[in-house]
Amino acid sequence: MSLRDQIAEDLKNAMRAKDGLKLSTLRLVQAAIKDRDIAARAEDRCQGCGEGEIMALLQKLVKQREESAETYENAGRLDLAERERAEADIVRAYLPKPMCEQEIEQAAETVVDELGATGLKDMGKCMGALKQRYTGRMDFSKAGETVKTLLQSRA
Structure with a gap:
């Protein structure tokens, strides 16, 4: 199963389970992938973005979440920092184990x-x-x- 298919399947499961955090995070991921697909089609790559591009996109999303969490923490908004870290963990689950x-x-x-x-x-x-x-x-x-x-x- 491709990464794109896995995300779509997990999105459906999150809907069924009424898991709001996972649902909103996966919708965000799918929107980012769709945006990248549109950009790829503009470059005459009709099949959209590949697995490598999706992985790079996921890494970028994790990094953004971690930076946001740090910013919220420094501002004293621990509730928002915790949510950002939880979103980062959800996205990180789709990435392969990082190299040591x-x-x-x-x-x-x-x-x-x-x-x-x-x-x-x-x-x-x-x-x-x-x-x-x-x-x-x-x-x-x-x-x-x-x-x-x-x-x-x-x-």
Whole structure:
């Protein structure tokens, strides 16, 4: 079952269970996917966005929820912060298990070796390859630091 189908099925189950939080969160996710589909069709990709794009979208939604929760917490609105974190957890359930730091380092080393990268000028190529292979699983800010360190040591 594709990620898109799983979200649609869980949306129906949330309706049946009258789970308001999950229902509203999944509707938000579906609306974001539909928006991305429309943008893809404008680029002559008639099938809409792919699984990788959906995963990247889900990661973005989780990050937005976490940032909002932090903002609400700093403003003293713990009720809203709690809701944002609950929404982030619902969305996070559709993402694959994130890579640990050791796996990120190993993947970065593999990509740097495969591309024959020798300096910081190759950073963009390395990050592009990592994003293509590990979208949805990798924290790219940590990966960027790792790739930068690797490239600096090889320069």
